[in-house]
Amino acid sequence: MTQTTAESATRKQRAQIRVRTLRTDRWWLAPALTFAGLFLFLIYGFWAMFDLSVLAGPYIAPFSSPCLAAATCPEGARLFGFAPFGDWYTLPPGLLILAFPGGFRLTCYYYRKSYYRSWWLSPPACAVAEPHRKYTGETRLPLILQNSHRYFFYVAVVIGLILTYDAVLSFRDENGNWGHIGLGSIILVVNAILVLCYTFGCHSCRHITAGRLNHFSKHPLRYKMWTLISKLNARHQQFAWASMASIVIADLYVRLMAKGVINFPFA
Amino acid sequence: MxxxxxxxxxxxxxxxxxxxxxxxxxxxxxxxxxxxxxxxxxxxxxxxxxxxxxxxxxxxxxxxxxxxxxxxxxxxxxxxxxxxxxxxxxxxxxxxxxxxxxDVSFNYQKAREIPSFTPPADVKPGEYRMQQVDVERSQEFRKCIECFMCQNVCHVIRDHEENKANFAGPRYLMRIAELDMHPYDVADRKESAQDEHGLGYCNITKCCTEVCPEHIKITDNALIPMKERVVDRKYDPLVWLGSKIFKRQR
Structure with a gap:
C-alpha cells in the first residue's frame, strides 16, 4: 500500500471541504454535558477524598470504604474492625483506596469513549474533525495501559462487594441491633445495586466469563452467565452514569449526616 | 403534498x-x-x-x-x-x-490483507459441525452490507490520512473478530490484529456503531471483544502463566 501523509496527493483527492463539519444538529451538546458531568464528579471526588466525616450511625461513606486507617477511621467504619494502616498513617482514608475504583472507571470502555470525546476531542462527535495533528490511539504509552482494565475490574468486584456489605450493615442501629431502617439504608442499597450492575456489566467481565471462548456449547453455564452479563453490558453506559450519581448522592448523604447537616427522624 | x-x-x-x-x-x-x-x-x-x-x-x-x-x-x-x-x-x-x-478501493485492499478462513487441516469441507450458539455471535457481523460508512466515519483515518497504511478500519477489524470467534478457525489472528491491522488505534468512540445502517454493534460485540482477546495474548501475565501451567492452547 502506498504510504500517505496528511498532505499527500491521496489526501488532496478527497473532497476539499474546509469546514470542520457540515453537521447541522447540536452535536456539541452530548460532549458538553459529558464534560460537565465528569468534571463535577471529579470535583466532588477530590473534596470527598480529603473529608474525614466517614461514619454516621450505621452508615459508611462509600468514597471511604473500605476504611483501612486506624488513625482516621472510627471503630464502626473499619471493615471487620480491621485497620491495617496503623496510627502512623494520618492522611484521609479515601487516599488509600480511591485509585482502584478510579482506575476501574478511567480504563472502562464506556468512560474511555466519553472522555476521549468530551475531554480530548478525539473526536468530539462523529464526523466532526478533531483538532489534533497526530493520532496513535492506544498503541503506545501511556494509553496502552488501558489494557490493564481487567485488573482494575478484579479489585472493583471486591469493592462492590464491600459496598454491598456496608449496605447490609446499614440495617443495624448504632448499638449493632438489626432491624433499623432509614433513608440512608435505602440510599446505600440502591447505590450498591447500581455499582454491582455497572461492575458486572463491564466488557472485561463479559470476556472473562465466556467471551474468550469459541465453543459456547461446550460451556453451557459460562454461556448462560455471558448472556446475563451481555444484558447488563448493553446498558453499561446507563449504569456508569447511574452508579456515578448514586455513589455521589450516597457519599454526600452520609457525610452531611456525620456533620449534622442532615438530621431528621427517618434519616 | x-x-x-x-x-x-x-x-x-x-x-x-x-x-x-x-x-x-x-x-x-x-x-x-x-x-x-x-x-x-x-x-x-x-x-x-x-x-x-x-x-x-x-x-x-x-x-x-x-x-x-x-x-x-x-x-x-x-x-x-x-x-x-x-x-x-x-x-x-x-x-x-x-x-x-x-473510490473505495482502500477497503478492498484492506479486505485482501486479512487471511481467509482457516479450518483445521484434518477437518474436510462437509465435516463441519457447529451448534447455533457457537456461530450466532459472529452471524451478527455477516449482516454487513459493506457500505463503508463505518470506515468513512472512523476518525483514525478520516482525520489522519497517514494512518491508512496501518489501520484496517472497523469493518475489517470486525471481520478479524468474526474469524477469530469462529469455532473452526485455527489461524492466529490476535497478534496480527494488533500489530498488522491496527486494532490499538481504535479508541472505541463508537462512531462506527452509530452510523451502521444494519445496526451491528461493531464496537461492543466485535472490536472490544477483540481488544480483550489481544489483552489475553499480549498484555495479561496471568493468562500467560495459566497457559503455561495448564498447557492450554492460547
Missing part, C-alpha cells in the same frame, strides 16, 4: 470542487436518493451518484447528508424541515472520482 427543497450538492472531480445550490421538487414519501435522481433528470444530467438497490441492502449510495454518513436511499425527506437546506457530499475519507462517487 410536494414542496420545493433547497439542496447544496458537492460537484467536482478528484478532490477539486464546490458545493452547488439547487432547488428541487420533493414529493411525499421520497428519500434523498429520489431527489438526487430528480436533479439528474431535470437540472444536472451529469451529476454522478452510485446506487443500486434502493432498499438499504447493497451499500452503494453511501454519502454524507448534512454532514452525517447516511445511505441516500434510507434517508427520508420527511426527517428534514421543508425550509432546511440539505447539504450532500461524498464520503470524506475516500478519494472522489466524480461528484458523490468515491
Amino acid at each position: 410536494g414542496y420545493k427543497a433547497k439542496f447544496r450538492i458537492w460537484r467536482g472531480e478528484g478532490g477539486e470542487g464546490r458545493l452547488e445550490d439547487f432547488t428541487v421538487e420533493v414529493n411525499e414519501g421520497e428519500v434523498v436518493l429520489d431527489v438526487i435522481h430528480r436533479l439528474q433528470a431535470t437540472q444536472a444530467p451529469d451529476l454522478a451518484v452510485r446506487w443500486n438497490c434502493k432498499a438499504g441492502k447493497c451499500g452503494s449510495c453511501s454519502m454524507e447528508i448534512n454532514g452525517k454518513p447516511r445511505l441516500g436511499c434510507m434517508t427520508r425527506m420527511s426527517t428534514f424541515e421543508e425550509s432546511e437546506t440539505i447539504t450532500v457530499t461524498p464520503m470524506r475519507t475516500f478519494p472522489v472520482i466524480k461528484d458523490l462517487v468515491c
Whole structure:
C-alpha cells in the first residue's frame, strides 16, 4: 500500500471541504454535558477524598470504604474492625483506596469513549474533525495501559462487594441491633445495586466469563452467565452514569449526616 | 403534498470542487436518493451518484447528508424541515472520482490483507459441525452490507490520512473478530490484529456503531471483544502463566 501523509496527493483527492463539519444538529451538546458531568464528579471526588466525616450511625461513606486507617477511621467504619494502616498513617482514608475504583472507571470502555470525546476531542462527535495533528490511539504509552482494565475490574468486584456489605450493615442501629431502617439504608442499597450492575456489566467481565471462548456449547453455564452479563453490558453506559450519581448522592448523604447537616427522624 | 427543497450538492472531480445550490421538487414519501435522481433528470444530467438497490441492502449510495454518513436511499425527506437546506457530499475519507462517487478501493485492499478462513487441516469441507450458539455471535457481523460508512466515519483515518497504511478500519477489524470467534478457525489472528491491522488505534468512540445502517454493534460485540482477546495474548501475565501451567492452547 502506498504510504500517505496528511498532505499527500491521496489526501488532496478527497473532497476539499474546509469546514470542520457540515453537521447541522447540536452535536456539541452530548460532549458538553459529558464534560460537565465528569468534571463535577471529579470535583466532588477530590473534596470527598480529603473529608474525614466517614461514619454516621450505621452508615459508611462509600468514597471511604473500605476504611483501612486506624488513625482516621472510627471503630464502626473499619471493615471487620480491621485497620491495617496503623496510627502512623494520618492522611484521609479515601487516599488509600480511591485509585482502584478510579482506575476501574478511567480504563472502562464506556468512560474511555466519553472522555476521549468530551475531554480530548478525539473526536468530539462523529464526523466532526478533531483538532489534533497526530493520532496513535492506544498503541503506545501511556494509553496502552488501558489494557490493564481487567485488573482494575478484579479489585472493583471486591469493592462492590464491600459496598454491598456496608449496605447490609446499614440495617443495624448504632448499638449493632438489626432491624433499623432509614433513608440512608435505602440510599446505600440502591447505590450498591447500581455499582454491582455497572461492575458486572463491564466488557472485561463479559470476556472473562465466556467471551474468550469459541465453543459456547461446550460451556453451557459460562454461556448462560455471558448472556446475563451481555444484558447488563448493553446498558453499561446507563449504569456508569447511574452508579456515578448514586455513589455521589450516597457519599454526600452520609457525610452531611456525620456533620449534622442532615438530621431528621427517618434519616 | 410536494414542496420545493433547497439542496447544496458537492460537484467536482478528484478532490477539486464546490458545493452547488439547487432547488428541487420533493414529493411525499421520497428519500434523498429520489431527489438526487430528480436533479439528474431535470437540472444536472451529469451529476454522478452510485446506487443500486434502493432498499438499504447493497451499500452503494453511501454519502454524507448534512454532514452525517447516511445511505441516500434510507434517508427520508420527511426527517428534514421543508425550509432546511440539505447539504450532500461524498464520503470524506475516500478519494472522489466524480461528484458523490468515491473510490473505495482502500477497503478492498484492506479486505485482501486479512487471511481467509482457516479450518483445521484434518477437518474436510462437509465435516463441519457447529451448534447455533457457537456461530450466532459472529452471524451478527455477516449482516454487513459493506457500505463503508463505518470506515468513512472512523476518525483514525478520516482525520489522519497517514494512518491508512496501518489501520484496517472497523469493518475489517470486525471481520478479524468474526474469524477469530469462529469455532473452526485455527489461524492466529490476535497478534496480527494488533500489530498488522491496527486494532490499538481504535479508541472505541463508537462512531462506527452509530452510523451502521444494519445496526451491528461493531464496537461492543466485535472490536472490544477483540481488544480483550489481544489483552489475553499480549498484555495479561496471568493468562500467560495459566497457559503455561495448564498447557492450554492460547
